Structures are given as C-alpha cells and as structure tokens.
Amino acid sequence: MKFTLKNPAGQHYEAYAYTGGKAFDAAKPTLVFIHGVLNDHSVWILQSRYLAHHGFNVMAIDLPGHGRSGGDAPASVEEAAQFIEALLDAAGVQQAALVGHSWGSLIALETAARLKERITHLGLVGTAFPMKVSPALIEASLNEPMKALQMVNVFSRATLAAPPSALGPGTWVYGASMALGRRVLASNPKVNLFHRGFVACDSYTNGLAAIAAITCPVLFLLGESDQMTPPRAAKGLIDQAQASGKTLQVVQVPMGHHQMSESPEETLHALKSFLGL
Amino acid sequence: MPGYNDPSFDTLALHAGAAPDPATGARAVPIHLTTSFVFESSDHAASLFNLERAGHVYSRISNPTNAVLEQRVAALEGGIGAITTASGQAALHLTIATLMGAGSHIVASTALYGGSHNLLHYTMRRFGIETTFVQPNDIAAWRAAVRPNTKLFFGETVGNPGLDVLDIPTISTIAHEAGVPLLVDSTLTTPYLIKPFELGADLVYHSATKFLSGHGTVIGGIVVDGGSFDWEKSGKFPELTQSYEGFHNMVFSEESTVGAFLLRARREGLRDFGACLSPHSAWLILQGIETLSLRMDRHMANTEKVVQFLASHPMVSRVGHPLIERHPSHALAEKLLRFGARGAGSVFSFDIQGSREQGKAFIEALKIFSHLANVGDCRSLVIHPASTTHFRMSDAALAGAGIGPGTIRLSIGLEDADDLMDDLKRALKAAEKAGSKPSQA
Numbered sequence: 105m106k107f108t109l110k111n112p113a114g115q116h117y118e119a120y121a122y123t124g125g126k127a128f129d130a131a132k133p134t135l136v137f138i139h140g141v142l143n144d145h146s147v148w149i150l151q152s153r154y155l156a157h158h159g160f161n162v163m164a165i166d167l168p169g170h171g172r173s174g175g176d177a178p179a180s181v182e183e184a185a186q187f188i189e190a191l192l193d194a195a196g197v198q199q200a201a202l203v204g205h206s207w208g209s210l211i212a213l214e215t216a217a218r219l220k221e222r223i224t225h226l227g228l229v230g231t232a233f234p235m236k237v238s239p240a241l242i243e244a245s246l247n248e249p250m251k252a253l254q255m256v257n258v259f260s261r262a263t264l265a266a267p268p269s270a271l272g273p274g275t276w277v278y279g280a281s282m283a284l285g286r287r288v289l290a291s292n293p294k295v296n297l298f299h300r301g302f303v304a305c306d307s308y309t310n311g312l313a314a315i316a317a318i319t320c321p322v323l324f325l326l327g328e329s330d331q332m333t334p335p336r337a338a339k340g341l342i343d344q345a346q347a348s349g350k351t352l353q354v355v356q357v358p359m360g361h362h363q364m365s366e367s368p369e370e371t372l373h374a375l376k377s378f379l380g381l
Numbered sequence: 382m383p384g385y386n387d388p389s390f391d392t393l394a395l396h397a398g399a400a401p402d403p404a405t406g407a408r409a410v411p412i413h414l415t416t417s418f419v420f421e422s423s424d425h426a427a428s429l430f431n432l433e434r435a436g437h438v439y440s441r442i443s444n445p446t447n448a449v450l451e452q453r454v455a456a457l458e459g460g461i462g463a464i465t466t467a468s469g470q471a472a473l474h475l476t477i478a479t480l481m482g483a484g485s486h487i488v489a490s491t492a493l494y495g496g497s498h499n500l501l502h503y504t505m506r507r508f509g510i511e512t513t514f515v516q517p518n519d520i521a522a523w524r525a526a527v528r529p530n531t532k533l534f535f536g537e538t539v540g541n542p543g544l545d546v547l548d549i550p551t552i553s554t555i556a557h558e559a560g561v562p563l564l565v566d567s568t569l570t571t572p573y574l575i576k577p578f579e580l581g582a583d584l585v586y587h588s589a590t591k592f593l594s595g596h597g598t599v600i601g602g603i604v605v606d607g608g609s610f611d612w613e614k615s616g617k618f619p620e621l622t623q624s625y626e627g628f629h630n631m632v633f634s635e636e637s638t639v640g641a642f643l644l645r646a647r648r649e650g651l652r653d654f655g656a657c658l659s660p661h662s663a664w665l666i667l668q669g670i671e672t673l674s675l676r677m678d679r680h681m682a683n684t685e686k687v688v689q690f691l692a693s694h695p696m697v698s699r700v701g702h703p704l705i706e707r708h709p710s711h712a713l714a715e716k717l718l719r720f721g722a723r724g725a726g727s728v729f730s731f732d733i734q735g736s737r738e739q740g741k742a743f744i745e746a747l748k749i750f751s752h753l754a755n756v757g758d759c760r761s762l763v764i765h766p767a768s769t770t771h772f773r774m775s776d777a778a779l780a781g782a783g784i785g786p787g788t789i790r791l792s793i794g795l796e797d798a799d800d801l802m803d804d805l806k807r808a809l810k811a812a813e814k815a816g817s818k819p820s821q822a
Contacts, residue, residue, distance in 0.1 A: 149636055276462050
C-alpha cells in the first residue's frame with residue numbers, strides 16, 4: 105500500500121508499506137516495521153504476515169528512496185524519524201508500536217523519543233549505540249559496494265544451516281540477503297543507499313538521550329553471535345533504559361545479525377511476548 | 382561465539398544447509414521419511430498454511446532432508462534458494478509452468494538434451510507454449526527470435542552432446558533487454574565448473590541424477606533462483622506480480638523482493654503438479670555432493686587423457702570437446718569455465734570413420750564402458766545418440782544439434798584412465814575390422 109507524503113521542500117512522494125496480506129486498517133493497533141541499511145520491507149515478511157493475521161495493522165515500510173518508496177533517502181536517523189512521523193500522520197494512525205532492525209532500530213528509537221506517548225511499544229532488533237561503522241567499511245560501501253555487501257553479510261551470518269525462512273524451506277539466507285542488498289542498491293540510481301545508510305548509523309549521537317526520553321516499554325532483541333551489532337554494543341542503551349526506569353525486556357537469540365531470517369521463530373516469539381500476544 | 386567467515390566451495394559442499402541434528406546429535410543428514418509434520422496447535426497449522434511462519438507441512442511441498450539439499454545447491458551456485466524435484470525434467474517443467482501459460486513463447490538453444498527438446502518442441506506446444514530453437518552460438522538469432530509473448534531464454538552451459546559453450550554473458554544481456562530471464566541447465570558442468578549466476582543467468586537447474594549425485598543410483602532435479610531478475614520491472618510476469626487467487630491472493634513479488642519465483646514455484650507448482658523428490662533420493666544426492674569437487678577433478682583429468690587419445694587415433698574423424706583447439710567453443714570455454722576448456726565437462730562426442738555398422742561394432746566391443754542412457758556416473762558410459770536419446774529428432778534437427786548418424790557419446794568416469802583408453806583402443810580395432818569385412822567378401 106502506498107501513502108502520499110510531502111518532503112521538506114513541499115513536494116509530494118509516495119511511501120510504500122507492506123501490510124502483511126491484510127487490508128490496512130487504522131482502527132486496529134498499528135505496528136510499524138523499519139528495516140536496516142540496504143534492506144526493505146521483505147526482511148519482515150514472516151513477522152508481518154503473522155502479526156497482521158493476529159490483530160495488528162502492520163506497516164512494514166520501505167524507507168524513502170528505497171525499493172518501492174519514492175522520495176529522498178534519509179541522510180540521518182533524525183531525517184528518517186521525521187519520515188516515520190509524517191507517515192503515521194498521512195496514514196491517520198494515532199498510536200503505533202515501532203520495531204526496527206539495525207539502522208531501523210535507531211530510527212525507531214529516535215521516533216519514539218520524539219513522539220512520546222504516541223508510541224506504544226519500541227522493539228530494537230540487532231541494535232547498538234553508538235552504531236559505529238568502521239571507516240574501511242564506509243569507504244568500501246561507497247567505492248566497492250559489492251565487496252562491502254559481502255563483508256556485511258559475512259559478518260551478519262551465524263549459521264550455514266538456517267531453519268526454514270522467508271522463502272520457506274530451502275532458503276539460502278546468505279544468498280537471499282546478498283541479492284536483496286544488490287536489488288535495493290540498484291533501486292536508487294541517484295544516491296548510494298549503502299553509504300548513506302552507514303553514514304547515518306555512524307553519525308547518530310542522540311541514542312542515550314533518546315532512550316531516556318521514551319515513554320513506552322522497550323524490547324532489546326539481540327543476536328548472541330551478531331558480529332555487526334554484538335550484544336555488548338547495546339549495553340549502554342540497556343543500562344540507560346534501566347537507569348531511567350523504563351519497562352524493558354532483553355532477549356538474546358542464538359543467531360547473528362539476520363535475526364528475522366536466521367531465527368524467525370525465536371524473533372516472532374519475542375515480539376509476541378513483548379506485544380502481549 | 383563468532384559467526385562463520387566466508388566458506389569456500391568444498392566447505393559449503395559438506396556443510397551448507399546441515400548441522401548436527403538437535404534432537405539426536407546425528408552428524409550426517411537424517412533422512413526424514415515422513416509424509417507430514419505435526420502441528421503444535423491450530424494456530425500453528427493456520428500460520429504455516431498462510432506463510433506467516435516457515436516450516437514443513439507435507440513432504441510434497443517441503444521436507445527437512447530436501448531442504449538441506451536445496452540450501453546446499455543454492456549455496457554452491459550462489460543463489461537465494463532452491464526447490465528439489467523428482468527429476469531434472471520436472472525441474473524444467475516446474476520452471477516453465479511457474480513463469481508462463483498458454484500463449485507464451487520460449488527461445489531455446491538447439492543444443493539441448495533430447496528430453497528437453499521433446500518437452501519444448503512437442504509437449505509444451507500441446508499446452509500452448511511455443512519454442513523457437515536457435516543455434517547457441519548464433520547471437521543474432523537469439524535476438525531475432527524474441528516475440529512480444531516471449532517469457533524465457535533457455536540453454537545448456539555446455540550443449541549436449543556437442544559441448545557448445547553457451548555465451549551466458551551475451552545471451553543473458555539479450556534476454557534482459559527483452560525483459561525475460563535466462564534459464565540455464567548446468568547439469569554437465571555443476572557449480573564446480575561454472576557459476577552461471579555470476580555470468581548473468583537468472584535461473585539454473587540440474588538433473589541431479591548426473592554429476593551432483595554422481596553414482597548412477599538416483600533420479601532427481603533441482604532449480605535454483607539467483608534472485609537477480611526483477612519480475613516487476615519486466616512487466617511480463619503477472620504470475621509473480623499480480624494477486625493470485627489460488628494462494629491467499631498473494632502478490633509474490635510483494636512478499637519477497639528477490640524470491641517471488643521460488644515462492645510461487647513451491648506453493649503452486651509443487652502443490653499442484655506434485656513432482657516432488659523423495660527424501661531418500663535427496664539424501665543420496667547429498668552424499669554425492671559431499672565429494673563433488675574430488676570427483677569432478679578426476680572426471681576432468683580422465684577426460685583430458687581420453688580426448689588426447691581419441692584425437693590422435695586414425696579411426697576417429699572428430700572429437701567434439703573444447704579441449705580441441707579447433708572446437709568452435711574452445712575460446713569461449715577458456716573464457717567462461719573455471720578450469721578453461723579442461724572444465725567443459727566429461728560428456729562429449731566423437732565420430733568414428735566408417736559406417737553405421739562400424740559404430741555398432743565399436744559399442745558392442747567395449748568392456749568397461751557401459752552402453753546405457755545416462756551420463757555423469759562414476760562409471761564410464763557410452764551411447765549412440767541418433768538411435769537413443771535424440772531418436773525423435775529429424776536428421777535436420779540432429780544436424781542442428783551437432784549430431785551425426787555415427788556420432789558416439791561418451792561419459793568419462795572415474796576408472797583408471799589407462800584402462801579406459803585400452804577399452805577404447807580395442808573397440809576401435811573391432812570397428813576397423815568390421816569395416817574391412819565387406820571388402821573381403
């Protein structure tokens with residue numbers, strides 16, 4: 105489904121959200137899934153379909169300038185948070201739960217800090233703060249994106265034998281993620297989405313203040329073998345959430361950075377528990 | 382605990398898709414000989430049917446043993462996933478039936494396995510799908526054959542049995558300009574000798590009966606999706622880009638940005654046509670893949686010796702292997718195949734100087750080579766294509782496929798090369814004697 109939004113210059117563009125195989129219905133509790141760098145809505149397919157068929161109004165978005173969405177690709181976490189707010193407004197959604205993966209987790213965090221009570225739940229999957237990206241990887245994302253894509257997927261993988269995944273049994277998660285990265289990169293001929301996304305992750309500084317500012321429960325869903333955002337890299341956020349009295353859950357799944365595709369069942373179980381299903 | 386780094390071919394051939402069984406600790410892949418899988422609850426059942434959760438329901442659709450094979454071949458090919466089928470022919474049919482219906486058109490190489498030619502030229506035509514056959518090395522012909530209703534380009538990595546190497550980079554470019562994918566049969570090369578996706582192909586299938594299994598014990602097939610073809614951008618595949626009433630009104634390309642083909646092929650094609658692979662067969666194929674590179678190295682080494690032997694024998698008028706420098710695909714083989722012309726496979730043809738009777742005498746004199754209709758066995762095999770695998774083809778069609786009435790096809794196995802050459806030497810002598818009999822009468 106597409107929603108019409110305005111960019112800061114007042115120009116209209118369409119933003120896409122996958123609704124999990126059910127019609128969009130703002131009267132239901134809304135859940136927004138936010139993907140990471142060089143991903144799109146399809147990384148959330150299993151979780152989206154399940155929750156859409158279990159009472160939620162699901163919006164698994166393509167960030168602006170990614171995949172099926174028009175507009176300018178956000179250059180910062182803050183810009184992306186503005187987009188989420190504008191999307192909720194355009195969709196007529198008063199309150200929503202936000203679940204983000206990797207870069208998307210920072211976007212969800214920043215949005216929750218800005219929108220306060222408008223956000224009912226905050227799910228941070230594969231998160232870290234600061235989410236520093238090595239200078240070599242940032243440089244490679246710009247000048248050797250295929251090499252950088254391979255590096256990222258090698259770091260993200262934790263198993264050679266993933267359980268049945270988004271395409272069903274027989275899915276080779278590593279290859280599927282590589283193909284999706286190539287496709288999303290090619291979806292925007294104007295901007296190198298890889299480099300822009302990494303720079304946005306690397307330059308985000310408001311994480312601790314944001315986690316202190318949220319008003320909703322927060323879930324940290326972390327991969328035990330995650331080399332992109334190892335669990336220890338989320339400790340600062342977790343400590344700050346605890347120190348500021350937030351209601352929080354910390355769940356570690358026995359996987360890497362492909363939580364939704366390498367451990368879809370554990371990811372769904374954690375989300376269901378967090379959302380009260 | 383760190384994750385895996387980036388395993389190479391042999392590690393993937395042994396480990397991709399499989400881990401020690403969490404229930405029993407079994408290290409080898411278990412054979413899950415069960416038709417169906419128990420649901421945890423009614424909600425779990427509904428979720429599996431509706432693709433809200435991933436798992437196994439019924440072994441016609443998926444099975445844990447088959448899933449290991451699917452992941453493994455996808456990993457070796459560099460794809461996003463795969464679907465195992467009852468045979469290589471079933472994989473080809475599943476691919477075609479997923480991508481098109483009556484009124485569609487295929488452009489295919491003339492240098493195909495006879496069974497593939499039958500399916501396209503006779504059977505699919507009966508269902509309203511036409512095929513235009515073009516010489517694999519006639520690049521202009523591929524382009525000229527495109528029609529508005531063309532849905533697929535199709536060829537073999539090395540054409541059977543002339544070993545015409547498919548110029549995948551060039552032909553895939555033409556296919557993509559026409560908005561259609563290139564499907565490649567890589568049975569004779571396996572992912573060890575060529576990586577079609579890296580060269581531009583979009584879909585790859587194998588008769589796993591051959592080198593992947595490698596032991597002449599099992600019939601099976603597999604189709605792999607490279608995840609590279611943009612079905613929506615093409616605009617020619619409503620089967621993948623529009624709501625399908627036959628499966629929850631799903632728009633497969635919306636569900637999966639890169640995996641729409643596999644989603645529909647499994648959820649419709651396996652479900653409805655039912656040409657699934659037995660888990661036992663999948664297990665046998667997995668055993669073969671574990672030693673694929675070791676076997677392919679030996680196949681290549683033996684083939685090189687046999688080709689050299691035949692090329693220097695006075696009774697042999699032609700050896701159809703790209704190792705021969707005047708072979709039309711020699712340069713392309715050197716360019717595209719992992720080991721150059723050495724890697725053009727161990728299934729090739731040659732022509733005996735003399736009559737049809739001499740060819741018959743040759744085959745009947747062989748002791749180590751087995752006369753049968755298969756290739757890619759660990760044992761060496763021989764056949765006369767014009768009277769067996771390609772017998773339905775006219776002389777003109779045979780010529781188009783590079784096959785003469787006296788052409789002999791060999792599949793070089795893993796025996797000692799000296800024994801193979803000795804067998805061929807004695808059989809050629811028998812052929813020579815058979816040719817001399819009429820003049821003595």
